[in-house]
Amino acid sequence: MELASAVDSAVAAGLEAIEIVPDVLFLSEDEMIVESKVLGIRYKALYKRYVELSKRNQQFTPSALLITILATPENVTAWNRRKDLCIEGGIVKAKAEWKLITIILQSHLEKLCKSPLAWYHRKWLLKTFGPEVCELVHNTDSTEGKCDDELIRLHTEFNLVKVATEHHRCNYAAWGYLRWFILQMSPAKTSAGTGEYNKPGSTYKESKALQEFQEPILEPVIKAEIVRLLEKMCVQHVSDCSHIH
Known part of the structure; x- marks a missing residue:
């Protein structure tokens, strides 16, 4: 399965954490691994897919946007497009987005859990959809x-x-x-x-x-x-x- 779709599916299946893992810690050639509801993504694989999506101009599907945010969490365009997808006919469900941003903000990776745009996205969800969006x-x-x-x-x-x-x-x-x-x-x-x-x-x-x-x-x-x-x-x-x- 292509990495972008695989990550999206893993989140929908009840994932609790996402971590970007150095290649040296992978014992196989897999791009990602799920263990105890934690998704580990190979560092080089993530950025390779991000570059490929950028070149193919396919950054704006939900799966591709997630890859973009994990690779470049201060990407304003990606966060704004996620907002659009939440509003435009509920392509991305607000409660699912709330759960996703919770996973991102609990990451050990500094650029994710300290991202001002990620914290603002959580605030935006609450302001836009009300407290009912909270889990x-x-x-x-x-x-x-x-x-x-x-x-x-x-x-x-x-x-x-x-x-x-x-x-x-x-x-x-x-x-x-x-x-x-x-x-x-x-x-x-x-x-x-x-x-x-x-x-x-x-x-x-x-x-x-x-x-x-x-x-x-x-x-x-x-x-x-x-x-x-x-x-x-x-x-x-x-x-x-x-x-x-």
């Missing part, structure tokens, strides 16, 4: 299944940003997206959902670094959840200041 992740440790969909969405986005910032430090695009996401939420709903975190004996601790992030935008919005995530980030990445700015 809800239930049974989280902090919500215990008791919170409404809005708070679950927040927790899901926290987890995505957490993964992206742990892969690569100083991920300003990720933190900028999280700020924007928080500001879109209903203060009434989110403040009501913080009761679980404000009980006596809570282990949350505030620092000056956390306050610098919270004060401009987070009162009264879901403050305790922010504290939980940022405290963990401060401990794990002491020298990383991207989560403060």
Whole structure:
């Protein structure tokens, strides 16, 4: 199967991660391999297909656009064309695109998980199609299944940003997206959902670094959840200041 179509099919089949793998790590001549819901694409094969698609002027099919984005994630034309395909008769389904961008932003590859255009594409999907496009992740440790969909969405986005910032430090695009996401939420709903975190004996601790992030935008919005995530980030990445700015 041609690589572009194979990647598209793998994503549709329930893929959880995409990684661009150095050729030296491949033990066969295959262009790609799927293992435990992770798709590994041979580095040279990806760029070879990207060049071929460019020469044949076939960059604008959904499969070809995905190859283009994986090879050159700051390609504005490719991202804009993906947007067009989402709008034009639903050639690309919005929920499928949401899942794809989640996979891309969780990549270990720096140019993918730190791509401002990729994070903006996620924002665009939410603004264009509404919160219904979000894939809800239930049974989280902090919500215990008791919170409404809005708070679950927040927790899901926290987890995505957490993964992206742990892969690569100083991920300003990720933190900028999280700020924007928080500001879109209903203060009434989110403040009501913080009761679980404000009980006596809570282990949350505030620092000056956390306050610098919270004060401009987070009162009264879901403050305790922010504290939980940022405290963990401060401990794990002491020298990383991207989560403060």
